[in-house]
Amino acid sequence: MATLTFHGAAGTVTGSCHLFEAGGAAYLLDCGQFQGGPDLEQRNFAPFGFDPREVRGVLLSHGHFDHCGRIPLLVKQGFQGHVICTPPTRDIARLILLDSAYVQREDFRTEHRRLARAGRRARAPLYGVEDVLEAMDRFDRVVEYHAPVELEGGARVVFTAEDAGHILGSAQVLLEYPGADGRSRRLLYTGDLGENERPLQHAPAPPPAPVDVLVMETTYGDRRHRPLEESVAEFRAAVLETVAAGGTVLVPTFALERSQEILYHLGRMKREGVLAPEVPVFLNSPLAIDLTRLYHRHCRFCRPEVAEGLSVGRSPFAFPGVHFTEAPEESRAIHNVPGPKIVLAGSGMMAGGRIRHHLKHLLWKPSTTLIVVGYQAEGTLGREIVEGARRVEVFGEEVAVEARVLTINGFSAHAGQDALLAFARAARPRHVVLVHGEPSAAETFSRLLRGALPEARVTVAREGETLEV
Numbered sequence: 001m002a003t004l005t006f007h008g009a010a011g012t013v014t015g016s017c018h019l020f021e022a023g024g025a026a027y028l029l030d031c032g033q034f035q036g037g038p039d040l041e042q043r044n045f046a047p048f049g050f051d052p053r054e055v056r057g058v059l060l061s062h063g064h065f066d067h068c069g070r071i072p073l074l075v076k077q078g079f080q081g082h083v084i085c086t087p088p089t090r091d092i093a094r095l096i097l098l099d100s101a102y103v104q105r106e107d108f109r110t111e112h113r114r115l116a117r118a119g120r121r122a123r124a125p126l127y128g129v130e131d132v133l134e135a136m137d138r139f140d141r142v143v144e145y146h147a148p149v150e151l152e153g154g155a156r157v158v159f160t161a162e163d164a165g166h167i168l169g170s171a172q173v174l175l176e177y178p179g180a181d182g183r184s185r186r187l188l189y190t191g192d193l194g195e196n197e198r199p200l201q202h203a204p205a206p207p208p209a210p211v212d213v214l215v216m217e218t219t220y221g222d223r224r225h226r227p228l229e230e231s232v233a234e235f236r237a238a239v240l241e242t243v244a245a246g247g248t249v250l251v252p253t254f255a256l257e258r259s260q261e262i263l264y265h266l267g268r269m270k271r272e273g274v275l276a277p278e279v280p281v282f283l284n285s286p287l288a289i290d291l292t293r294l295y296h297r298h299c300r301f302c303r304p305e306v307a308e309g310l311s312v313g314r315s316p317f318a319f320p321g322v323h324f325t326e327a328p329e330e331s332r333a334i335h336n337v338p339g340p341k342i343v344l345a346g347s348g349m350m351a352g353g354r355i356r357h358h359l360k361h362l363l364w365k366p367s368t369t370l371i372v373v374g375y376q377a378e379g380t381l382g383r384e385i386v387e388g389a390r391r392v393e394v395f396g397e398e399v400a401v402e403a404r405v406l407t408i409n410g411f412s413a414h415a416g417q418d419a420l421l422a423f424a425r426a427a428r429p430r431h432v433v434l435v436h437g438e439p440s441a442a443e444t445f446s447r448l449l450r451g452a453l454p455e456a457r458v459t460v461a462r463e464g465e466t467l468e469v
C-alpha cells in the first residue's frame, strides 16, 4: 500500500511538503518554507510531523523557496538521503537557500540588538550558511527530463521529471510504483505548473495519461488570466510614457524568472527600436543577477529561440543601456543618474531589499511610475501601496505616494484556471488531489473538476491528512 501525507501547502499556497510512502520507504515531494506573515512563518519552527532520518529522498520540483526552503532544516534534523532534481533546480536552490541564510542572519542580529535592550533574547535562525552548504552535499543526484530513475529504498519506485514550464528547470514529478494489487500505479505531482505562452519557458509537458492519482497545484484555481500580450502591451505603454516625460520607471521584481522576463521584454523594446538605446535599465539585485547567470549556464532548459541566443552569446538579457548593479556603491549611484531611467530591484513585495531605497527617493515624485508585476501579500509595503495608501513609511520616514502606481497582473508564472482544467482533463485521472491553493481557490476548482471529470474522485488536501494512493 502506498500513502501520501500533507505537511504543507494544504489549505495554503506555501510550505509544499508531501510525504510519499510505499513498500516501507519514504520520500518527500518538495520541502519548502511557509511564507506570508508571522502566523504562517511560525510553522517553519514546528516539528516536521515525520522523522527526517527515515526519509530516503527528496524529489524537488523546482527551486522556489516555498518548495525547497526547509531542506537545510531537514538535513540538520538527520536526513541522510539524496535530494533529486534537475541541474538548474540544484543551482537555483543553492542561491536561494544561501540568500535566505544571509537574510536570517541579518534579521537575527537586528532583532538581537533590539531585544537585548529589553533584556530578552532573539530566536535563533532556522539555519545558517554552514547548514545550507551541508544540505547542498545531499543534492548529489541530478536528473534530466524524461529520464526515469529507480529510487533507492527497495520499494521499486521509479521517478521521472517532466517539464512543468513554471521557471527554469521546473519539473512535474511522476512516480510509478506497485499498488496493493501488484499492478503498477502512476502518481503525478504537478509541482507548480506554468502557462503555455511564456517568453523563456516551454509549455508544460502534457501529462502521461491516464494517471491513477494527480496531485495538482491550484494557485489560480479560481481565476482566469488575461492574455499575456495585453499585459505586455500595458507594460510597454507605461514604460514609454514615463520615459517620454523624463521620469523613472520602478519595477519591484522577484529575483527568479520575473526579473528575467521583465528584462526580456525591455530587451525586445530596445531591439525593436521602440525604446531608445541610451535609456538606462538597471537590474539592481545581486541575487537576480546571479540567477540570471544560471539562465546562461542552463540555456538548454529554455525555449529553443532563447536557448539558441544564449548559447551563442546573444543573450536576451544583454542589450544597450543595461547595467547589472552588484556593489552597494553602484546601487547608491543610481540615484544620481538623471531620468529617464528604468530600475528593477527586489524584493518583489517591497518588504525588504534595495527597492526601498528607490521608493524613498522616488515615490513622492509624480514623474515616477511604479509598475507592480507580482502578487503582494497582506501586511507588506507593496500591498499598502497597491491598495492606494497616500503616505507610507520607508526606513522609518514618512513618504508621500505621488508616483503613478500601476498593477499589471498578467505576468504570473502559474497556470490560470483554464490551463489547470485542460491539464487535469488530459491526465484522465482516477483521483485528483488539490494542493497549493488558498481554500477558496481549491474549493472553486474542485467544484469545476467534479463537473468536468464526473468519473474522478476529487479531494482537497488537508494538512496532516493521509490518503491511500
Ligand SMILES: [Zn+2]
Pocket (backbone or CB within 6 Å): 062, 064, 166, 192
Ligand atoms: Zn513556484
